[in-house]
Amino acid sequence: MRVLVTGAAGHLGALVVARLARAGHRVRALDLPRRGSMRRLAAHGAAVEPFPGDVGDRRRLA
Structure with missing residues (x-):
């Protein structure tokens, strides 16, 4: 299943x-682009797509 997580x-x-x-x-992991915060999500490998926004x-979510 594909899932969007806000505040990821x-x-x-x-x-x-x-x-x-x-x-x-x-998992598509949506969060505000802060220094280092999205980098932690990359530790989960290809299953997680960091999605800063x-x-x-x-428009970004459409």
Whole structure:
């Protein structure tokens, strides 16, 4: 299953991303582009696609 997780680089979001990736899901990890925050998500390999952005940016999410 493909899943979008918002707030993916935060504490709870990162836990959700890790659990979904371990369960075999493909995760698009949305979070604000802050230094280093999205880099942590890359540790999950190809199952996680870091997606820097803001949930308020409709054009980016379309």
